[in-house]
Amino acid sequence: MESNMAINMKQIVADAMLELCRTKELKTVTIKDIREQTGISRQGFYNHFKDKDDLIHWIYYDRVMTNFHDIDVSRGYYENLKDYFLRAEKYHFFLKPAVMICGQNSLKNYMFEHPFQWDLQYHEKWYEKNAGEKPEMEELRFFTKYHSMASAGMTIEWIKEDMPVSPQIMAKRITDLRRIGLGVLLKDTEEKEEHPYGTSLQ
Numbered sequence: 001m002e003s004n005m006a007i008n009m010k011q012i013v014a015d016a017m018l019e020l021c022r023t024k025e026l027k028t029v030t031i032k033d034i035r036e037q038t039g040i041s042r043q044g045f046y047n048h049f050k051d052k053d054d055l056i057h058w059i060y061y062d063r064v065m066t067n068f069h070d071i072d073v074s075r076g077y078y079e080n081l082k083d084y085f086l087r088a089e090k091y092h093f094f095l096k097p098a099v100m101i102c103g104q105n106s107l108k109n110y111m112f113e114h115p116f117q118w119d120l121q122y123h124e125k126w127y128e129k130n131a132g133e134k135p136e137m138e139e140l141r142f143f144t145k146y147h148s149m150a151s152a153g154m155t156i157e158w159i160k161e162d163m164p165v166s167p168q169i170m171a172k173r174i175t176d177l178r179r180i181g182l183g184v185l186l187k188d189t190e191e192k193e194e195h196p197y198g199t200s201l202q
Contacts, residue, residue, distance in 0.1 A: 009040070009044070010048050010062075013038055014059045016037040017094075018091070020037060021097070026101070030052075031045055053106065056101075057110050060110070061114075064088050067079075067080040068118055071122055077122075077175055081170075082171035085158075085167030085170045088159065089163055092159065092162070095107075099111070099159050112149060116144065123135075123182070123196070126196040131187040139185070143182060146181075147177075147178055151174050178196075179197035183195075
């Protein structure tokens, strides 16, 4: 568990990175630039982040993925996803150049990997809630990975293409497609009062 002081320092460094991205290309921003902006020492930076990629991941996790930090099946998925896309829209100036960067530790790779782990836990909890038993994990992993990677891929394209449709439309389309594709697997039926992907397809 991080201390409040450590989190506050991360926020300061993140704010500096975002401010620099308004005047410089993300790929040209250096740790030295961030240090000069914040007054943090070199060791101070590395006490909180492994490298620049780690900082980019943390900004995305902290500023955009706010509603996906934990698993709560009582929260509405559509509302959480809409909030995610609204935040992505707010930080588009940062996200677009970030997803253009390639490499093993790129944000693009992180955007594919992290949601899968969240989705898998979310689906497992919903299956247990609906069926009253543990799911067949191999099948659940396959279907979850398919939808998780599709969602991540479409999100990255949406960011690259300057967000041609609204956050609300993106959230609704992904939620509806997941309901159609995963309803049977998650023991979902139209008669149920609650659904993992919303109470109805509107």
